[in-house]
Amino acid sequence: MCSHTSPPAASSDVTLRLLLLLSLAAKGWSLRVSGVLVPSVVESGSEVQLACHYEHTTDRPDPLYSVKWYKDVNQFYEYIPKRDQPVRVYPLPHIHVDEECSVGASVRLKGVTRGTSGTFRCEVMGDKPYFETDDHAANMTVVEVPLWGPEVRGGIQGTVEGAGKGEGVVDGARVRPGDVVAARCMVGHSDPPADITWTLNAASPPSNARLQRFLQTDHHGRTSQVSEVEVEVRESWLQRGALTLGCRVRVSSVYTRSVNITFIHADHPQPAGFGWFSSGTSPRTSLLLLPPLTVVTLLL
DSSP: OOOOOOOOOSOSOHHHHHHHHHHHHHTTOOEEEEEEEOOSEEETTOOEEEEEEEEEOTTSSOOEEEEEEEETTEEEEEEOTTSSSOEEEOOBTTBOBOGGGOBTTEEEEOSOOGGGOEEEEEEEEEOTTTOOEEEEEEEEEEEBOOSSOOEEEEEEEOSBTTBSTTOBSOTTOEEOTTOEEEEEEEEEOOBSOOEEEEEETTBOOOTTSEEEEEEEEOTTOOEEEEEEEEEEOOGGGGTTSEEEEEEEEEETTTEEEEEEEEEEETTOSSOTTOSTTOTTOOHHHHHHHSOHHHHHHHHO
16 A cells, blocks of 8 residues: 655755745746655665655746656656656666555655665756756665674673682673673674664773674574674673663664663672662663562552
């Protein structure tokens, strides 16, 4: 089922619109493109709506003869309202027009791919006797986002018996100052490559942390983007009884995912300051960290 949202007018100011039309008329122009609606960044596989807006002077009801859409220099769509079949689509690699949902100067593309990226240009032509033309273009980039992840794994090299030894990088793992946390954040293939960043209590890792980035392929042929961090736990990070390690993955402006792992101070199994009224925590997180008896009291 096709749904169309009317785009905003080129100008909400009636005076400015009138001045524009009077200016066109003074120059002998009866038809001009006022703008195109082309999303700058979209996900691969999605549907995309393209819209072309034009202005015309009032001395002629509607001087439009045709609207044409191009990807780079190649035409893929044409609309001629006076023709028996107004819409005509021309085959072009990586361009799939949904003809049922394309009306007039508005075109819907389906199943866009990385190869769909490029410059999209709308050209309008006026009817006889002048056949004036005008156009406007905008760029669109299609990105391939990861199909899985992020996943965080790793281990802790403990310095004290019972604190960190043999524990993995999982929620609730116990650490003490001096322990070494080695974590790996993995995410699926993307194009362009993902930006993977680490945080420790929402701050960037210290300058002496070991960071590396690489690609790997597992025995199933699955390619992963990997970022590793190795850092020694500091006392200041555990002042509230817990340390949060975060991995954030971002691909362009359309994809952002994050994973947070909370470590518990070995000497403070209940992190001090984590409660309903502590800053920077949500009630849900606080409930998970409070002892069962306190939870029951709060709920009652």
